[in-house]
Amino acid sequence: MVEMHDKSPSTDKEALLVNYIVTGSNGTDHDIDIPSKGRVFDDDDEIYNFYKEYAKKIGFPVHRRARKRNDDGCLRCVSFGCARGGKHRRKVVNPRGSMETGCGAYITCRRRQGDGKWVMSVVSLEHNHKCDPEDVKLYKCFEPVCSSAQKQRRIELNCGGLTVKKKAKIAVKNEGVGCAEMGAERNAVGEGRRLRIGKGDVEALLKFFAKMNGENAGFYWQAEFDEENYLKNVFWADGMSRAAYKEFGDVVSFDTKYLVDKYDLPLVAFVGVNHHGQTILLGCGLVSSEDTEAFVWLFTEWLMCMSGKPPKAIITDHAKAIENAIEIVFPQTRHRWCLWNVMKKLPDEFGKHDKCLDITSDMKAAVYDTQSSDEFEQLWHWMLVEYGLQDNQWLKDLFEERSRWVPCYLKDTFWAGMSTTQRNEGSNMFFDGYMNARSSIKQFAEQYEVVLRKKVEKEKLADDTSSQKTIPLVTTYPMEKQIQKWYTNSKFKEFQVELLAMLYCNFTKIEKTPTHMIYNIQEDVYIEDFCKKMTFHVTYNEEECDVQCTCQKFTFDGIQCRHSLSVLCHNGIRKLPDKYILRWWRKDVIRAHTRVKVGFSCWTNDDATKRYHDLCTKFAELAALAANDETLYQDIVNWLDCKKKELQQTVIKAK
Numbered sequence: 244m245v246e247m248h249d250k251s252p253s254t255d256k257e258a259l260l261v262n263y264i265v266t267g268s269n270g271t272d273h274d275i276d277i278p279s280k281g282r283v284f285d286d287d288d289e290i291y292n293f294y295k296e297y298a299k300k301i302g303f304p305v306h307r308r309a310r311k312r313n314d315d316g317c318l319r320c321v322s323f324g325c326a327r328g329g330k331h332r333r334k335v336v337n338p339r340g341s342m343e344t345g346c347g348a349y350i351t352c353r354r355r356q357g358d359g360k361w362v363m364s365v366v367s368l369e370h371n372h373k374c375d376p377e378d379v380k381l382y383k384c385f386e387p388v389c390s391s392a393q394k395q396r397r398i399e400l401n402c403g404g405l406t407v408k409k410k411a412k413i414a415v416k417n418e419g420v421g422c423a424e425m426g427a428e429r430n431a432v433g434e435g436r437r438l439r440i441g442k443g444d445v446e447a448l449l450k451f452f453a454k455m456n457g458e459n460a461g462f463y464w465q466a467e468f469d470e471e472n473y474l475k476n477v478f479w480a481d482g483m484s485r486a487a488y489k490e491f492g493d494v495v496s497f498d499t500k501y502l503v504d505k506y507d508l509p510l511v512a513f514v515g516v517n518h519h520g521q522t523i524l525l526g527c528g529l530v531s532s533e534d535t536e537a538f539v540w541l542f543t544e545w546l547m548c549m550s551g552k553p554p555k556a557i558i559t560d561h562a563k564a565i566e567n568a569i570e571i572v573f574p575q576t577r578h579r580w581c582l583w584n585v586m587k588k589l590p591d592e593f594g595k596h597d598k599c600l601d602i603t604s605d606m607k608a609a610v611y612d613t614q615s616s617d618e619f620e621q622l623w624h625w626m627l628v629e630y631g632l633q634d635n636q637w638l639k640d641l642f643e644e645r646s647r648w649v650p651c652y653l654k655d656t657f658w659a660g661m662s663t664t665q666r667n668e669g670s671n672m673f674f675d676g677y678m679n680a681r682s683s684i685k686q687f688a689e690q691y692e693v694v695l696r697k698k699v700e701k702e703k704l705a706d707d708t709s710s711q712k713t714i715p716l717v718t719t720y721p722m723e724k725q726i727q728k729w730y731t732n733s734k735f736k737e738f739q740v741e742l743l744a745m746l747y748c749n750f751t752k753i754e755k756t757p758t759h760m761i762y763n764i765q766e767d768v769y770i771e772d773f774c775k776k777m778t779f780h781v782t783y784n785e786e787e788c789d790v791q792c793t794c795q796k797f798t799f800d801g802i803q804c805r806h807s808l809s810v811l812c813h814n815g816i817r818k819l820p821d822k823y824i825l826r827w828w829r830k831d832v833i834r835a836h837t838r839v840k841v842g843f844s845c846w847t848n849d850d851a852t853k854r855y856h857d858l859c860t861k862f863a864e865l866a867a868l869a870a871n872d873e874t875l876y877q878d879i880v881n882w883l884d885c886k887k888k889e890l891q892q893t894v895i896k897a898k
Contacts, residue, residue, distance in 0.1 A: 275300050278350050282363040287321045290352050294323045302374040304382035324349030340712030340732055344372045381707045438474045438531045447685035461485050463548045478544040480526035486836035488525050488549050491515045494659040495554040508682050516659050518828050519705040519733045538568035556656055560584045577656050580648040592637050602630050613651050614793045654795035709830040721817040734828040737802050744805040759784045764806045779806045788820050801825045
């Protein structure tokens with residue numbers, strides 16, 4: 244039993260703070276039992292359960308702070324507090340995220356002599372961080388103990404996407420269909436330009452679209468048929484993909500892996516990267532052939548689905564049909580080939596040459612180590628002469644299209660961190676582990692929701708981790724703390740790599756002009772035991788605090804390079820100018836796609852998502868009423884603009 248006392252919280256400030264956290268105001272009462280001095284408990288477990296229940300309603304994690312004993316070993320004092328108390332230690336090598344913010348909220352109880360009951364003696368309710376009851380599901384201290392049945396259910400829910408090969412074997416065994424029969428059923432390849440379809444695929448596809456239409460807000464799909472009403476091409480995108488495109492659609496990778504690698508499934512996918520650098524799906528398609536006409540239809544449907552807004556940059560494999568389609572549908576979009584796809588062909592082209600290893604090494608040096616087009620062309624022509632490759636047609640074709648694949652021609656464009664030195668993750672990782680070379684459309688439709696649920700859960704977990712845990716600082720530079728505050732944990736780690744790499748950078752020459760300074764920075768680049776020295780040129784304008792490096796890392800992937808950071812620190816710049824902090828990587832931005840109602844993810848269908856969906860429904864009803872009257876339309880627009888400004892100011896103050 245808990246003895247109730249009339250004593251209020253230790254200070255009026257603490258009481259007001261609790262009310263404000265719970266209600267968002269200074270006076271509304273809620274059914275929350277607030278800790279107070281003099282409160283009496285029977286044992287320490289009862290204290291912990293009481294404080295844990297209080298923390299759950301307020302929205303902060305709990306841990307045991309201290310336990311003190313008498314000389315005879317009996318407990319005499321216990322302390323419980325916010326788990327975000329304390330300060331994490333700085334760790335230079337492989338720093339881990341931490342929730343600790345130095346929060347000072349805690350309670351202390353002492354055992355009373357005589358009856359042995361516990362009395363609350365110290366109460367501190369003030370937190371130095373945001374408390375939100377909706378976040379309690381993220382804290383381990385509130386995790387329920389799962390029964391064996393619940394654990395088994397979790398395994399059953401997740402096993403569908405883990406072992407595709409086993410699932411495929413089971414499916415074949417149950418249906419009594421051998422590999423030869425499955426191949427015979429896919430007769431569309433030899434039947435002209437028709438979609439490769441197996442037994443039950445069309446029914447499975449229609450069932451899949453009907454299910455997605457019913458459960459997924461904003462689901463879009465289109466199909467194309469030939470003159471004989473045979474299915475040719477299909478495209479679809481769910482509501483979350485369409486919303487994510489508005490935020491992350493400037494850079495897109497068009498994945499044709501399943502066509503290139505000759506899978507039975509003629510699948511293509513539009514893939515982007517989010518604020519954590521994770522791949523996100525922006526649309527899928529099934530195509531009957533790999534010609535310009537099929538890709539033009541697919542790109543056109545995708546563009547219509549995305550409100551007619553083309554991407555600023557797109558990455559594809561090297562294919563003339565895709566290149567032609569992009570020039571037709573996205574004439575203003577910067578097109579780049581996957582460099583990994585180009586370089587992997589070196590052994591096939593020169594494997595029989597007696598100097599194959601030397602050619603490969605020199606070609607890689609020309610591609611990866613050059614910083615300007617003149618430097619690349621000089622090394623390229625030297626390589627052709629050195630090995631007598633002037634008449635090699637493959638190299639001739641590559642050189643003519645060098646602006647589509649050589650890094651020094653591409654670094655003036657933002658590519659959202661999609662690397663030029665290896666195959667983009669979105670091109671070979673999004674559906675891998677859930678499909679194999681013999682997966683049918685029916686099997687893919689069954690796996691689609693599993694894949695997307697996993698991706699959504701991964702993004703949600705990264706969002707929560709970036710919000711709740713802080714990667715420790717490894718230097719004392721103020722700009723590191725600045726980026727720690729604004730960027731997601733994964734992108735902050737990338738910034739830390741550049742900050743620490745300043746150790747390998749040395750100033751070799753400084754030139755002064757009337758408008759700016761030019762710094763020559765030599766970097767020691769270590770490749771295993773071998774060290775090579777590379778020189779970069781950094782231009783710095785003191786008046787505008789503008790810095791530009793010949794490596795163009797910031798332009799390319801949005802993270803400021805070690806060479807520019809060296810110059811900024813050399814000139815006493817403590818914090819990065821706002822123009823070098825990209826919205827794309829920020830963790831404090833509310834992304835619309837995380838509020839879209841989806842059927843495949845239990846994680847995203849929380850209270851905030853439901854409120855978002857309800858608001859969208861009401862706004863649609865309001866739009867229908869006001870669209871036919873100009874006066875009503877203007878009144879609604881003006882009201883929404885005012886309300887938007889009020890909400891933005893509220894959010895800014897809350898931060």
